[in-house]
Amino acid sequence: MNLFRSKAKPDVDGYFTTVAAEAVQADQMTAVTINRKKIILTNFDGELYAFSAECPHASADLGKGWVGRYKVTCPDHEYCWDVRSGRILWPEDETYRLKKFPVKVEDGIVKVKLD
Secondary structure, three states: OEEEEEOOOOOOOOEEEEEEHHHOOEOOOEEEEEOOEEEEEEEEOOEEEEEEOEOOOOOOEHHHOEEEOOEEEOOOOOOEEEOOOOOEEEOOOOOOOOOEEOEEEEOOEEEEEOO
16 A cells, blocks of 8 residues: 655645545555545546545554455454445444545546545
8 A cells, every 4th residue: 555645735626636646546545644634545447536544433544454346344343335425334234434535636646625
């Protein structure tokens, strides 16, 4: 997993510059840090997704987990979330949601907007 730290200020729309779009490979996680907040970038079928690296269940580092087929799995308790919607996939009776962030590509660079 790659790690990139951004110390820059956001653009006028609130997006922070991160990594080159080509660095975010399919079915892999790329970790970036923006203002001391670790974010995971991933790519499925050409679509980019950005979500918090902190597990909403027990605060584990999701960057040490697994990603594949639109799903991220926590390394501690194997809770799973859909990276497209943030909804929990397993266990089904839980209500935790994955914190997602708006992401876009401009001039070949991935940009992420924090709240």
